[in-house]
Every structure is written in C-alpha cells, then in structure tokens.
Amino acid sequence: MMPQISAAQTDNPPSEAAAREFAEAKDNFASPDMYWAPHTFWFWNGGFARDNIRSEASDFCKERLNPGYVHVRAWPIYNGVWLSDKWFELFGAALEETQKNGMHMTYTIGDPCFSIGKFDKDSPLHARSLDWRIIDAKEDTPLPECFFAVAATRNADGKICSLRKIDDAKIRAGESAFLFDIYKDVSSQYKNTYLDKRLFEAWKEFEHDKYEKRFRKYFGKTMRSVFVDQEGDWGYKIAWSEDLAETFRKRAGYDIALALPLLIEEDADGKFMKARCDWFDAVSQCYAECFAEPMAKWCAERGMKMTCHYWEGDLYQQTMMVGDFLRMQRASQIPGTDALFYTVLDRPELLTETASVAAFEGRENMCEYPGVAGWNLTPATLKNMGNSAIALGVTQHVIHGINTDRTLEHVSYPPDFYLYNPSWRTFHLWCDFIRRAVHVGRLGRPDASTLIFCPIESVWALTGGGVFDKKNPVKMGYITIDKIGAENPRADEIREIDRVYQTAQRNMFFARVGFLNADS
Secondary structure: OOOEEOHHHOOOOOOHHHHHHHHHHHHOOOOOOHHHOOEEEEEEOOOOOHHHHHHHHHHHHHOOOEEEEEEEOOHHHOOOOOOOHHHHHHHHHHHHHHHHOOOOEEEEEOOOOOOOOOOOOOOOOEOOEEEEEEEEOOOOEEOOOOOEEEEEEEOOOOOEEEEEEOOOOEEOOOOEEEEEEEEOOOOOOOOEOOOOOOHHHHHHHHHHHHHHHHHHHHEOOOEOEEEEEOOOOOOOOOEOOHHHHHHHHHHHOOOHHHOHHHHHOOEOOOOHHHHHHHHHHHHHHHHHHHHHHHHHHHHHOOOOEEEEEEOOOOHHHHHHHOOOHHHHHHOOOEEEEEOOOOHHHHOHHHOHHHHHHHHHHOOOOEEEEOOOOOOOOOHHHHHHHHHHHHHOOOOEEEEEEEEOOOOHHHOOOOOOOOOOOOOHHHHHHHHHHHHHHHHHHOOOEEOOOEEEEOOHHHHHHHOOHHHHOOOOOOOOOOOOHHHOOOOOOOHHHHHHHHHHHHHHHHHHHHOOOOEEEEOO
C-alpha cells in the first residue's frame, strides 16, 4: 500500500532534516531503540508466582521481545488476583526485570475487565438504550407514560411528513406517536456506557490511579504507552445518554428526539438520510469525547501515549461498533488495528485506514496480530505477516500472544509463542528484523499517489429500520456486512458501497499502487 521512502533517496537534493534522518537510519541500524522491537500481548491467566513472572519477563528480553502489554485473561480472577496487592507485586517484579534489560512493558485496560462486576443496572454509568412503541391516534389521545414521545403526521402512503416533540401530553387525532423508553438489558460486549463524560473519572480511579500510585517513576520511560484493548462499542441499538443528547444538539442544531423516528422509518422527503448521519455523527463524537480523548489526555500529561485498536472491518461493522472509525483513530496518540487470524496477509484493506491516520497525523501505527491464527502458524508465515505489516506502515507490532499459564485448555486464542513453541529459541531473529525495519520505515513517508474517500456517511444514511429494534437482538462483535438481513431495507445498497470500497483498496494494494484513505 505505502512503500516507505526517504527524501534523501529522491532526485532532489536532501534537506537538512532528511540528511539527519538518513544519518540516524544508517548509524543506528545495527542496534535501534528497543522500543521498536515487537511488544508481547502478555496474558496473565495463571501461574501467579513472582519467580515465574519475573523469569518470563527475563526470557522475553533475551529474545529481544518487549514484555509489552500485560493483560488479565482468566475471567474468574477478575475479583481475585486482578488489581489486588498480589497483582501489583507481580507487575512490579516484571517491570523491574524489563527496566534492567532496557526493554518496555506496561498495562492493558478494557476487553472487558473494567465493566465486569463494576456496574449494576442501578449505576448511572450502566449502558442504556431506547426502545419504542407506536400509537396511531384516531382522535385526540392522552399521552401514556413514557420517557419522551415524538408525533408524526403521515401521507396517504403512510410515509412520515412532519415531526414534533410532544410537550403537551396529547397525541392529536391522525398522528402517529413514537413513545420512547429506556432499557438496560443490553446485549453489548461491555455493560458500561461509553457515552457519558463521567466515565473516564470512574475508570481512572478503578485502574489508572492504582498503577500511577505504584509505578509513576516508570511512566514515559519503561512504560511509554497504555493499551486499551477494545474492538469498539459505542452502545447498543439506539444508545442513550444525556451527554449524547447534548452533543447532538450542539452539532446538529436540533433536538435528538426529532431524529429518532427517522432511524426507524424513512420519511416522504428523504430527510431520514440527514437525520441518521446527524445521529451517527453525534454518537461518534460523544464516544470520542467521553472515552478516547480524556484517556489520551491523561496519558499525555504523564509522558505516555494511549493506543487503542478497533475492528476496522467492513463499513457496516464500523458503523454499528465504532461509528466513525477514522475519528476514533485520530483520538488516540497511537492508532491501532486488531488484525486477528491471517488478516495482515489476506485482508490488507482492513489495515489501510489506520495506516492512513498514522501517515496524515505523523503518528505511530499499532497492530495486534496474529491472534487466533492457530497452532499451525509457521515461522515462515510469521515472517510474511511481519513483512506485510511493515509494508502497511505498522510501527508497533503487538504479538498475540504469550500466556502465563500455557496448559492447552487455558490458551484461549492460540498460538502461544513461548517455550514449547519450536520457533521460540530463534525468536530474536524475527524480533531484530522487525525492530530494524520499523527503525528505517518510520523515518520515511508514504509514497502515495492516490486518495480514496471513505464513504462511511453513505452507510450511516442507509442504516435503519429493524436494525435498531430491540426485538432483533445481536451480539456485539459479530456484526458484519454478510449478516445484514431483512431488518435493514437498504442492505443491498450498503453491501454494494462496501464492496466497491474494499475492492478498490485491495486491488490497488496488490497492484502496488500507493494510496491513502481520507474522510470529510
């Protein structure tokens, strides 16, 4: 997609800055900063003994693999070891070993540790969504009890013609009333809301403050970033929060209530398309402001960077899980992609948007791979994956993964690269290759001749109907374009938009045509 070139390699005389970059690439090629070596996605799922944890960190460093991102992976220990004094004792031991070796290690939050057992349905930070029912009034009718209601007039074809928010407790004769109520039994991956500005303070107290209290001296040094392992989750169906309503009013200029019936039905004048774009725009902005931006700010104030990945996926998956993928990537100091299976080889078009944000913003580019690639992953295939990731501009390679308890039934997402993996004893060769390739590549710039516009707003405009109906439950994380059914009357149009967009990227990548993705 984006061959990396240096200005010093062009026909033009090198600038002073380019000359410095070339000198840095040459002089430090033999031994670049260890930060550019791969980072372990280190799953702490058992084996909680100080000697065991410290020994593993030491072994990683010997193979020139950063101990990387520690992440709790055994669900039953959430209310036991995780974030206990024992947890931090072990974390400190690993951190000391990492520092001694001049390597890097930090912590991971999310997926979905924060919300488990933290928010019951009475919590103000529990995720909320809106359900609705429709009353067709043949005569003036008192408004039944509800959270709020919107009245619609219809033409002879039954299409919505006009909307008003009901503030007089009465449904007028001939109107259809949309009555909205809150429900909390959401099927979302996370039970906490991501659309409330109180979220980060609660999250900070729950996790960040505990690490800062104990390990502040390592921030910005051995601990240079924090990884938020989140695939994307702005909420479920018609997500709701007061902050979302306020964000909508500021950005769209009218009451969010007047947009909601047009998420459900199409009106006679085609205004539903603008209403849906307004709604998804507000959701995306609120998601960024309540979740990603304050976390990135907190990290920056402490000399660290926040990295968070999302499932880039197809445009429909982006819409229903992330909202505005490019906007969310810009909210992180290190944008990232969750590339499971063999994605970096087979689906390079799913990494190009992240690479584009990194290129335009001059940022690092993180990618987690090759999780769930299976035990048959060979060193040759891993090398090919590294090659592809480098070509896609990845500068932080997060290797999924190594488990502290490697009994087969406890390795949830193989492969595991440690000890009994035959390639482990030579893993430093691959790590050194990645480190040197990143060292050189990050000093260049994308050689892109083409700009591809991301048509996410077109998908927003066409996403509606039964998609938002509570009666059509869906498990978040499994929303993909091939699963759109009759609940979305515009499904075929969405599929065609996505097909053209993904095919264009894929064809250009394999034809070695340099390109970048952009949005409005």
